[in-house]
Amino acid sequence: MADHAVTSEPSHGPGSTPRREPFVLDVRSMGRRPGTMSEVHRTVRTPERLGVEMVGIPADSDVDLDLRLEAVSEGILVTGTVCGETVGQCSRCLEPIDGTVTVFLTELFAYPDSATVQTTDADDIHRIADDRIDLEQSIIDAVALELPMSPLCSEDCQGLCQVCGVRLAIAEPGHSHEVIDPRWAGLASKFADLDADDSASTSEGDAADTADPDRKRHRD
Incomplete structure (x- = not known):
């Protein structure tokens, strides 16, 4: 025994x-x-x-x-x-x-x-x-x-936003960022500058029309 x-x-x-x-x-x-x-x-x-x-x-x-x-x-x-x-x-x-x-x-x-x-x-x-x-x-x-090499808090964990790092589980619905391809970043910057110039010109023209109504009638 x-x-x-x-x-x-x-x-x-x-x-x-x-x-x-x-x-x-x-x-x-x-x-x-x-x-x-x-x-x-x-x-x-x-x-x-x-x-x-x-x-x-x-x-x-x-x-x-x-x-x-x-x-x-x-x-x-x-x-x-x-x-x-x-x-x-x-x-x-x-x-x-x-x-x-x-x-x-x-x-x-x-x-x-x-x-x-x-x-x-x-x-x-x-x-x-x-x-x-x-x-x-x-x-x-x-x-x-x-033990798992990549443990999860839950199987459906969404992880972090790759842009700002916020935890997606607590982010606002539809959380996203506008991401511009780096190859087009310079061009996008130029368009933004043109838009800014156009807006400034329009604002100056509106101000001139307000100050001189005859100018606006003549242009029309």
């Missing part, structure tokens, strides 16, 4: 993993007896931010570990979930967003002298060192893969 142990620890409680190594688990008590199992239910603080550029679990945030450790012939098989609260920005409108991410782990940590270690490149296998397993890199990778 397999040995079975359950470990449940509060954040930073007595005997908990030091703050600087929150994802390191001591497996000394499991020995090397295949079938031996242990459960870990623990809330820890992550010392570094976990995630991608636009969204992630902030540094110094609670992360819940619900894991099962099982001794197998080649090492310790770790399965379970890691869960944390996320914050970030919508990739379209840049508004703050928050949520929860849960990742599922299935990782084998090999014994130092196992056949797996001897026949596998060092970069392709997790190892048990000093009777401890370090889940940090596995969790970093899993969270980064789970």
Whole structure:
């Protein structure tokens, strides 16, 4: 019959993993007896931010570990979930967003002298060192893969106006700007100057007619 142990620890409680190594688990008590199992239910603080550029679990945030450790012939098989609260920005409108991410782990940590270690490149296998397993890199990778590279506050987010930067969700209906092709900008400026000159001439003529009614009758 397999040995079975359950470990449940509060954040930073007595005997908990030091703050600087929150994802390191001591497996000394499991020995090397295949079938031996242990459960870990623990809330820890992550010392570094976990995630991608636009969204992630902030540094110094609670992360819940619900894991099962099982001794197998080649090492310790770790399965379970890691869960944390996320914050970030919508990739379209840049508004703050928050949520929860849960990742599922299935990782084998090999014994130092196992056949797996001897026949596998060092970069392709997790190892048990000093009777401890370090889940940090596995969790970093899993969270980064789970989170979207371009998170949205909502699927129908309209984003920002490309001209003035206002958030379109709160802009006036029909919000738009007259955009002139740069190739025609100089010509448009000249037409604007001509219109201004015509308006000035018309205004001067009207003023003269008002001052001299005979002038207006003669022109008519």
